[in-house]
Amino acid sequence: MTSGTVTNPPPEPRLYSPLAAFLSYLVPGLGQISQGRIGKGVLFIVCLYGLFFCGMAMGGWQNVYIAQTAKDGTEEPAWENNSLHLPKPVANLWNRLHFVGQFWIGAAAWPAIWQYNDLPVPSEQTSPFLHKFQRAPTPKEENEINEAYGKVPDIAWVYTVIAGVLNILVIYDALAGPALAAAPDPAKRPAAPAAQEAAPV
């Protein structure tokens, strides 16, 4: 090659980091912190947990949940709220899609799965907060929240869903690095063979 043009070296292949991705799923930004990208990790943890917990607080800590609304063929009335005849957990998610977004915030949304499966929680007398934390509200409780706070609960679940969905991007950032990597610094770029050939001897 004697054209004299400098050709860019091919981009380095991306290195994937599944462990960091899993850590960022558990706690937003934890994967980035484990990779030494402390600033970005802290930014993600503050922004996403801030959004998620503010949203939960504005919704009375009862807007991240999976509602038991659907029935399958073995229950009476059969297939109630489940016209597509989906498996019951899938139908419950389909009937209230919020949790499909909220799930991606990671461990902070797991109490909802715990409550959905009716696993043991502190009694209402011992700890009313933990008893109701991420538990599907009864229609009466839902009415009380809506009457007390007006439109705020609607904004509140939007906060939690946005936090969860943004964490999908954060998980990908931990897995594969930023979507648009910075261009290599020309000062640090090794001289291309073509340029060396073209140089006068």
Place this chain on the structure above:
Amino acid sequence: MHFPLAAAALYLHLPILIVIVSVVYSATRYEDWPAILREAFRWGLRMSIFLVVIAVLLFVLAKFI
């Protein structure tokens, strides 16, 4: 025009959401802070303009049609 304070307060959530969404989104696309902040500003501006255009359209529809 009926525009209670509580309804107006709802719109105070918008800047918070716009800032957080732009900053987090930009941070997942770039690695160095100046690029992140530049991109965040651009996205914030785009989202704000989009929302203002929608608001103006709705106002015009409500007022004149």
